[in-house]
Amino acid sequence: xxxxxxxxxxxxxxxxxxxxxxxxxxxxxxxxxxxxxxxxxxxxxxxxxxxxxxxxxxxxxxxxxxxxxxxxxxxxxxxxxxxxxxxxxxxxxxxxxxxxxxxxxxxxxxxxxxxxxxxxxxxxxxxxxxxxxxxxxxxxxxxxxxxxxxxxxxxxxxxxxxxxxxxxxxxxxxxxxxxxxxxxxxxxxxxxxxxxxxxxxxxxxxxxxxxxxxxxxxxxxxxxxxxxxxxxxxxxxxxxxxxxxxxxxxxxxxxxxxxxxxxxxxxxxxxxxxxxxxxxxxxxxxxxxxxx
Amino acid sequence: xxxxxxxxxxxxxxxxxxxxxxxxxxxxxxxxxxxxxxxxxxxxxxxxxxxxxxxxxxxxxxxxxxxxxxxxxxxxxxxxxxxxxxxxxxxxxxxxxxxxxxxxxxxxxxxxxxxxxxxxxxxxxxxxxxxxxxxxxxxxxxxxxxxxxxxxxxxxxxxxxxxxxxxxxxxxxxxxxxxxxxxxxxxxxxxxxxxxxxxxxxxxxxxxxxxxxxxxxxxxxxxxxxxxxxxxxxxxxxx
Numbered sequence: 001x002x003x004x005x006x007x008x009x010x011x012x013x014x015x016x017x018x019x020x021x022x023x024x025x026x027x028x029x030x031x032x033x034x035x036x037x038x039x040x041x042x043x044x045x046x047x048x049x050x051x052x053x054x055x056x057x058x059x060x061x062x063x064x065x066x067x068x069x070x071x072x073x074x075x076x077x078x079x080x081x082x083x084x085x086x087x088x089x090x091x092x093x094x095x096x097x098x099x100x101x102x103x104x105x106x107x108x109x110x111x112x113x114x115x116x117x118x119x120x121x122x123x124x125x126x127x128x129x130x131x132x133x134x135x136x137x138x139x140x141x142x143x144x145x146x147x148x149x150x151x152x153x154x155x156x157x158x159x160x161x162x163x164x165x166x167x168x169x170x171x172x173x174x175x176x177x178x179x180x181x182x183x184x185x186x187x188x189x190x191x192x193x194x195x196x197x198x199x200x201x202x203x204x205x206x207x208x209x210x211x212x213x214x215x216x217x218x219x220x221x222x223x224x225x226x227x228x229x230x231x232x233x234x235x236x237x238x239x240x241x242x243x244x245x246x247x248x249x250x251x252x253x254x255x256x257x258x259x260x261x262x263x264x265x266x267x268x269x270x271x272x273x274x275x276x277x278x279x280x281x282x283x284x285x286x287x288x289x290x291x292x
Numbered sequence: 293x294x295x296x297x298x299x300x301x302x303x304x305x306x307x308x309x310x311x312x313x314x315x316x317x318x319x320x321x322x323x324x325x326x327x328x329x330x331x332x333x334x335x336x337x338x339x340x341x342x343x344x345x346x347x348x349x350x351x352x353x354x355x356x357x358x359x360x361x362x363x364x365x366x367x368x369x370x371x372x373x374x375x376x377x378x379x380x381x382x383x384x385x386x387x388x389x390x391x392x393x394x395x396x397x398x399x400x401x402x403x404x405x406x407x408x409x410x411x412x413x414x415x416x417x418x419x420x421x422x423x424x425x426x427x428x429x430x431x432x433x434x435x436x437x438x439x440x441x442x443x444x445x446x447x448x449x450x451x452x453x454x455x456x457x458x459x460x461x462x463x464x465x466x467x468x469x470x471x472x473x474x475x476x477x478x479x480x481x482x483x484x485x486x487x488x489x490x491x492x493x494x495x496x497x498x499x500x501x502x503x504x505x506x507x508x509x510x511x512x513x514x515x516x517x518x519x520x521x522x523x524x525x526x527x528x529x530x531x
Contacts (some may be wrong), residue, residue, distance in 0.1 A: 024338035024349070025326070026486075026494040027428040062498060130488055140428050141469070142488065183302045231314060234340025234347030236305045258342050258425040266302035269352065 002068030002160065006153040007105060013149040015125065016118075017051035020133030024257045027231045028142060030237065031135035032253050034212060034276035036269075037074040041172045042120040045097050048162070050124025052134045057115050060108025061149065069101045071161045072179040077174075079109040092235070096168035099161065108191075113176075114277040122162065127157040130254040137254050139213065145292040148236070177274045178284045185239060185263030190226040198222060198290050199264060204248065208280040213220040215275060221246030224262055238267035240286075245252025250275060256263075294318050294344070295325070295367055298360065303353040306360060308346040308367065316435070321488075323499035327378060328366055334359045341498050342423050348507050357384030379499040380530040384481055386415065386457055386504040387512035392480035395445065399459065399476055403439050412458075412508050413437045415480065419464060421500040428469035429494040433502055436464050448474035455481050457504070465522045482507075482515035483525060490522045500530075 006013075018039070019032030026181055033039045039053050060078055073183065074080060076095045082090040085103030092106070094117075100106060111117050127134055128145035136143030143154075162182065168228035191199070228244035235241070239251045241261040247265065265288060267275065278284065294317075296309040308329075310322050321427065322462040326341040336359065338349040347361065350356040359370050363389060388396070388411045406470065408413065419433035426432075436459055444460045452458070457473025465475055481504075485495040507515070516520045 019337075021337040022339045023428075023493070025424060025498065027430050028493075030338065083304075131493065142428065183300075186299065186307055229345050231312070231346040234338075235306070236302060236347070236349055238302065244401055244440045247476040256426070257340060258423070266305075268303050276371060 001068055002157045003066045004063050004070060004155050004157070005066045006149055006151055008060055008107075009149045009153070010056045010108070010117065010150050011059045012055075012057040013119065014055050014138065015134050015143060015145055015149075016053050016055045016136060017134045018263045020131055020135050020137075020254070023131055024234065025268045027257050028131060028260060029137050029140060029254050029257055031133070031142075031212075035067060035076070035118075035174075035273040037172070037174055037273045038116070038118050038146050038271070039120070041095065041169065042073055042118060044169050045095065046071070046120040046122050046168050048122055049120040052121065052124035053126050054119040054121070054125075054149070056108065056117050056119075056196060059110050060117060061110070062105055062107045063119070064105040065100045065102050066154065067102060068147055068157075069099065069161055070157055071097055071122040071164075072106070072115060073097045073120050074106075074108065077112045078117045081107050081109070083107060087170040093168075095171055095276045097166055099164055099166075103115070111197045112171060113279070115279055116276055121157065122158040125159050127155075129155045139254060146267065152278040174277070176277070179272070180238065180267055180271050180284060181287045181288060181289050183263035183265055183289050185265045186233070188225040188263030188264060190230075190262040191242075191264055192225040195222050195225070196219060196264075196280045196288065198205055199286060203285055205211065205282050206278050206280050206282045206284065211279065212252055214252050215250040217250065219247070222264065223249060226262070228261060230260055230262055232260040235259045235263065238269065238272045239263045240265045242266070252276060294321050294387060298364060298367070301347060304350045304356050306348045306356065306363065307363055308348070308363070310344040310346075312344065314343040314419050319420060320499070323368065323379075325421075326498060326501075329363060332362055332366055334362060334425075342425065353434070355461055364379045375420060379497065379501070381418075382496070382500060382502045382530045384502055384504050384529060385507040385512065385515055386479045386481055387507050387509060388414075388479040389509045389512070391509070392456065394449075395476035396478045397443050398445075399440060399478065402442055405439060410440065410478065413440050414464065415461070415504045415506050417503070419502045421498055421502060422463070424496065426496055427468060427471055429496070431466060431496040431500075431502070433464045435458070435462040442476050444474035445476060449477075453480065455484065457481065460525050482512045483518075483520050488520045493522075495522055501520045505522070
């Protein structure tokens with residue numbers, strides 16, 4: 001038996017996978033990793049990840065091997081090091097597999113010029129799925145672990161490491177994008193041409209009131225010519241909704257399942273991952289695609 | 293027939309439009325279409341009905357475009373074939389004891405009626421489940437009798453107890469778990485309506501009919517102690 005203990009949970013550490021689907025009509029949000037590009041890359045290094053990825057934001061977790069050994073890989077842009085059992089320190093890099101032995105501690109200091117990072121564990125973390133997914137929705141209290149990770153959380157990984165071979169991939173080119181092509185939202189016609197012009201030509205700032213549910217933007221006020229109150233309807237991640245204060249919110253992975261604000265536009269799937277990595281104070285712009 | 297057509301929602305979603313009004317007959321058509329589309333076994337990620345829309349979500353635009361025609365065809369055919377009834381009719385015990393009825397006085401005062409009248413009115417109607425949303429398993433039921441229509445609380449409550457029954461505007465609801473919220477709370481039911489251990493976790497489904505009947509506090513506590521599973525609740529309280 002192999003086990004690890006969380007010695008420092010970090011700020012927003014949760015278990016995530018590619019999302020929980022087929023339950024949104026029962027009020028269950030899809031959730032899933034904020035930056036799905038990274039867990040897609042990690043699959044190449046740790047193919048047997050069992051869909052149990054650890055997601056962290058800003059301040060990463062520290063993980064110590066309590067018993068046995070584990071093989072892991074970190075994805076994202078982050079500072080990290082390994083404190084070996086014999087007190088020596090080892091440098092380590094994302095997108096390279098890491099073998100950790102009893103007493104070794106992986107310390108992820110922080111993400112650099114980005115928000116989210118991930119750890120894949122060979123054979124997973126010994127978790128049971130919840131509604132066919134390992135993802136955590138902390139607001140709804142749904143998940144294999146229905147809360148953020150805490151200090152002292154212990155995971156048991158029954159299978160042993162398959163091979164000590166070190167595997168790495170070139171650091172993926174996850175370029176930073178701040179101009180987003182968006183498609184018209186279902187309530188585009190709730191906004192006048194002038195307001196749409198402000199949306200396209202304006203610069204919006206990501207605020208620190210942003211989380212897994214949504215990224216709140218600050219910029220020119222986008223006041224609807226019709227109403228900011230629509231009858232609630234189903235929504236997709238990436239939708240840009242505008243409440244009555246005119247400040248848009250990009251809905252992210254832990255979306256409310258239905259929503260009552262007009263949606264001016266929607267991002268494509270890969271841009272949801274891209275925008276999730278932009279820290280507060282980043283300035284962004286939108287390009288409205290007319291086809292679709 | 294309220295169905296107006298299918299529109300794109302970004303590069304990977306579709307919206308089935310049933311107009312801008314809301315009524316039970318519109319919702320009946322929406323929920324029937326929801327069941328028919330669910331039975332098509334599309335390669336969709338989610339199918340989300342609401343008052344007058346159904347949003348269908350796909351992994352990408354290619355899969356969306358491949359499946360769009362199947363939905364169009366199904367919506368054309370729905371006219372001719374009437375769906376057999378698969379929804380349930382529920383009789384749900386409700387305790388309107390003052391310990392639970394946190395806001396019943398607001399409704400009494402607004403409509404100048406007694407507590408007994410509120411209870412009798414609320415438990416006199418067979419409600420329609422418009423859809424499930426807001427939080428896991430939360431049913432939007434309606435319509436409440438006109439003498440009970442009450443706006444949301446001016447200041448939402450930070451913590452509404454689990455299983456509380458609420459009224460807001462012309463709808464009534466049950467909070468599956470502790471939550472912040474702005475509905476006027478008038479009672480509580482004695483069991484959970486959302487269970488993550490079940491493969492089909494929500495007791496109510498869109499289109500179900502729900503009638504409440506008043507029970508005493510001692511009866512409420514007796515039922516509470518049974519700790520029914522969802523399957524037992526279906527046997528006990530639905531037909």
